[in-house]
Amino acid sequence: MIERHGLSRRQFLVLSAACGASLVARSSIPSWLSIPDRSTPAERLARLLRHRSSARVIGAAYLRHEPSEARLTSLVELIAGGLPGGAGALRSADDALRALLAGRVQQDFAEERTVCLEGWIVSRTEARLCGLAALT
Amino acid sequence: MIVDSRSIPHGSRIEADLCIVGAGAAGISIARRFAGTSTRVVVLESGGEAFEATTQDLSRGENVGLPYFPLDTARLRWLGGTTNHWGGICRPMDPEDFESKAWIPNSGWPIAERDLESYYEPARVMCGVSSGDWGLETWRQRDRFKPLPVRGDRLDTRIAQIVSPEARSFRITHRAGIQAARNVVLQCHANVTEIETNSEGTLATLFHVATLDGNRYTVAARQGVLAAGGIENPRILLASNRQWHEGVGNRNDLVGRFFLEHPRFVGGVLVPFDRRLSVGLYDHHKVGAVRLLGYLGLKQATRDQEQLVDVQMSLHPTLAGSFQRSAESEDMKALHALVPALRQGHIHQLGGHLARVAEDLTSWQALLIPGAPLPAPFPEVVGKLMRSTPFEAQALIPDLMGDIAARGYAKKFGAPIESILLRTRINAVPNPDSRVTLGDDRDPLGIPRVRLDWRLTSLDRHSVRRSLEVLGSEVGRAGLGRVRVMLDDHDGPWPEDLAGGWHHMGTTRMADDPRWGVVDRNCRVHGIRNLYIAGSSVFPTAGSGTPTLTIVALALRLADHLKGLLA
Numbered sequence: 066m067i068e069r070h071g072l073s074r075r076q077f078l079v080l081s082a083a084c085g086a087s088l089v090a091r092s093s094i095p096s097w098l099s100i101p102d103r104s105t106p107a108e109r110l111a112r113l114l115r116h117r118s119s120a121r122v123i124g125a126a127y128l129r130h131e132p133s134e135a136r137l138t139s140l141v142e143l144i145a146g147g148l149p150g151g152a153g154a155l156r157s158a159d160d161a162l163r164a165l166l167a168g169r170v171q172q173d174f175a176e177e178r179t180v181c182l183e184g185w186i187v188s189r190t191e192a193r194l195c196g197l198a199a200l201t
Numbered sequence: 202m203i204v205d206s207r208s209i210p211h212g213s214r215i216e217a218d219l220c221i222v223g224a225g226a227a228g229i230s231i232a233r234r235f236a237g238t239s240t241r242v243v244v245l246e247s248g249g250e251a252f253e254a255t256t257q258d259l260s261r262g263e264n265v266g267l268p269y270f271p272l273d274t275a276r277l278r279w280l281g282g283t284t285n286h287w288g289g290i291c292r293p294m295d296p297e298d299f300e301s302k303a304w305i306p307n308s309g310w311p312i313a314e315r316d317l318e319s320y321y322e323p324a325r326v327m328c329g330v331s332s333g334d335w336g337l338e339t340w341r342q343r344d345r346f347k348p349l350p351v352r353g354d355r356l357d358t359r360i361a362q363i364v365s366p367e368a369r370s371f372r373i374t375h376r377a378g379i380q381a382a383r384n385v386v387l388q389c390h391a392n393v394t395e396i397e398t399n400s401e402g403t404l405a406t407l408f409h410v411a412t413l414d415g416n417r418y419t420v421a422a423r424q425g426v427l428a429a430g431g432i433e434n435p436r437i438l439l440a441s442n443r444q445w446h447e448g449v450g451n452r453n454d455l456v457g458r459f460f461l462e463h464p465r466f467v468g469g470v471l472v473p474f475d476r477r478l479s480v481g482l483y484d485h486h487k488v489g490a491v492r493l494l495g496y497l498g499l500k501q502a503t504r505d506q507e508q509l510v511d512v513q514m515s516l517h518p519t520l521a522g523s524f525q526r527s528a529e530s531e532d533m534k535a536l537h538a539l540v541p542a543l544r545q546g547h548i549h550q551l552g553g554h555l556a557r558v559a560e561d562l563t564s565w566q567a568l569l570i571p572g573a574p575l576p577a578p579f580p581e582v583v584g585k586l587m588r589s590t591p592f593e594a595q596a597l598i599p600d601l602m603g604d605i606a607a608r609g610y611a612k613k614f615g616a617p618i619e620s621i622l623l624r625t626r627i628n629a630v631p632n633p634d635s636r637v638t639l640g641d642d643r644d645p646l647g648i649p650r651v652r653l654d655w656r657l658t659s660l661d662r663h664s665v666r667r668s669l670e671v672l673g674s675e676v677g678r679a680g681l682g683r684v685r686v687m688l689d690d691h692d693g694p695w696p697e698d699l700a701g702g703w704h705h706m707g708t709t710r711m712a713d714d715p716r717w718g719v720v721d722r723n724c725r726v727h728g729i730r731n732l733y734i735a736g737s738s739v740f741p742t743a744g745s746g747t748p749t750l751t752i753v754a755l756a757l758r759l760a761d762h763l764k765g766l767l768a
């Protein structure tokens with residue numbers, strides 16, 4: 066079920082672009098284009114979002130709502146736990162990971178695993194990704 | 202025949218078989234059903250054949266509940282009644298609208314949709330509705346706009362039809378039929394001020410009539426029908442309190458209670474990822490000659506599962522604000538270029554031009570906003586288009602013109618959408634505390650003015666909230682965008698833009714048990730053998746359609762019932 070919170074419209078618009086549209090759109094880029102790196106899973110996940118500063122604002126709102134999740138390890142675990150292959154999925158190339166996350170966001174909506182941030186109905190996974198951005 | 206009651210001798214007593222109070226949608230429908238029969242019908246209509254401010258003022262009243270329209274603007278008091286300015290949006294009730302739901306207090310009708318089914322077709326014709334097809338599937342084949350591509354099975358798109366403006370007023374469309382009927386006498390300027398009954402209160406014996414210039418007379422009829430609208434019907438019953446202090450038909454203190462509206466407000470906003478998302482189906486548009494309007498709602502199974510009332514969600518795109526550009530814009534130039542292109546028959550090039558022109562549509566939208574500046578070349582260009590087009594291109598012109606006028610062009614070619622306002626309309630919970638009573642002020646005829654105390658319930662609010670949340674999830678799931686819900690679930694104030702739909706229902710509700718309703722399943726006032734009510738005041742629930750088509754269907758059904766009694 067939905068839980069409720071708060072955000073400005075402008076921040077949300079950027080969030081939508083960052084989390085929803087861009088995850089789906091960019092997942093069509095061939096995966097061989099992604100560059101392997103040695104950053105932590107939290108950094109990797111957070112970096113998938115194009116509009117980091119907006120994501121941070123939204124993430125901060127989410128973490129105020131879910132203070133118990135306000136740790137990088139918890140957020141990474143929760144996000145990975147929802148992906149096929151669990152933590153192993155985090156080793157996928159960037160675009161494959163984007164596609165997995167986009168699928169998970171869709172599934173969140175289908176099953177109403179959503180959170181309400183100042184009225185905006187946001188998927189748990191996208192809110193948690195923003196949470197990571199806020200902490201990194 | 203139409204006469205002026207000011208010329209009827211003072212103190213007369215007129216005898217008739219059937220007396221109908223009010224010549225709006227309901228009263229006219231019954232009168233027309235009797236036209237050409239041997240039944241002597243008198244119709245008493247408060248107004249004349251044109252709008253008169255002094256008559257309209259009789260509708261003034263007081264709002265003491267939720268903010269509501271001034272009561273003298275929420276209905277009209279002249280021949281044709283409120284159909285003289287209604288919106289013409291029609292959709293019949295769904296079968297489930299008649300059902301009782303355990304979680305909706307006081308829901309359920311004593312009749313089912315099948316009792317009205319055969320009356321919807323003649324009602325459609327009476328109302329001037331073009332097509333008898335209400336299903337999405339039929340229109341999906343023919344409509345160039347498609348329903349929002351949401352997946353899942355929780356949302357429906359429903360289709361309403363809009364009566365063309367010239368066919369809307371019952372005064373215009375049915376005047377000749379009434380005038381020609383020799384057995385029907387429609388008396389204008391005739392205000393019913395009281396219904397008198399026998400000493401037991403079981404028979405309506407006299408309708409007292411007053412004109413604003415002081416004439417007074419009575420009508421005695423074998424059967425009587427109140428068809429004065431959803432606020433005046435209870436007013437007349439309550440004001441008939443000389444013999445019965447509680448008024449006529451009000452032994453169970455139900456007259457005026459359960460006032461229902463279709464509350465409307467912007468409950469949320471949808472921000473689409475694709476700014477050219479096609480939502481034209483949800484705006485007024487035409488398929489052939491039929492005017493359509495779509496809206497969204499939760500499917501019945503979802504509502505039942507979540508124990509909600511029905512909430513209809515209509516979509517209102519706001520277009521990107523960058524189109525306040527001058528006539529010098531590239532897009533306006535493209536519009537100018539259309540003229541020679543059309544003249545030279547370069548039809549194949551038009552696609553590109555049209556697409557570019559579409560970019561300017563927001564500035565054209567400004568044409569439709571009162572007071573907004575007109576882009577100077579626009580009328581001139583359209584004029585030229587009209588005069589100078591080769592044969593092949595002519596087909597494009599009505600499309601172009603019509604769609605501009607209907608704002609559909611913007612969506613057809615995809616003017617960028619900034620956001621889509623989600624206007625919600627509730628099939629509200631019947632609430633006995635939402636009511637019409639008599640106020641302290643009196644009108645010039647000495648009748649107490651009405652006091653309206655409109656109220657809503659927490660289930661109404663929760664249903665809006667949940668419906669938008671489900672829409673938000675389905676829109677997110679389909680990757681169409683994100684939804685913001687602008688109504689909280691606490692019992693705080695309602696949004697400032699809360700308004701009604703100008704639909705006045707429930708105030709003389711229908712129920713088999715007189716403890717729960719003012720009229721029975723045949724619309725007869727409980728306890729009174731010859732008094733009936735027509736109009737949406739008999740609706741026990743507001744329904745997910747719009748009221749007028751059902752008002753007329755019920756009125757025609759009542760007419761047939763009365764024909765049986767008067768034969």
Ligand SMILES: Cc1cc2nc3c(=O)[nH]c(=O)nc-3n(C[C@H](O)[C@H](O)[C@H](O)COP(=O)(O)OP(=O)(O)OC[C@H]3O[C@@H](n4cnc5c(N)ncnc54)[C@H](O)[C@@H]3O)c2cc1C
Nearest residue numbers: 223225226227247278282283288289290393703736747749
């Ligand atoms: C702005 C507006 C838009 C609307 N849009 C729509 C829409 O899109 N779709 C829809 O379905 N409905 C719409 N409606 C509602 C629609 O107009 C009504 O449902 C319909 O007109 C009701 O018909 P009626 O005959 O019951 O009442 P009315 O049409 O109001 O007629 C009642 C008649 O009774 C007369 N009368 C009143 N008191 C007395 C009296 N004491 N003595 C004698 N005569 C009396 C009045 O003068 C009037 O002529 C709209 C209403 C408004 C105001």
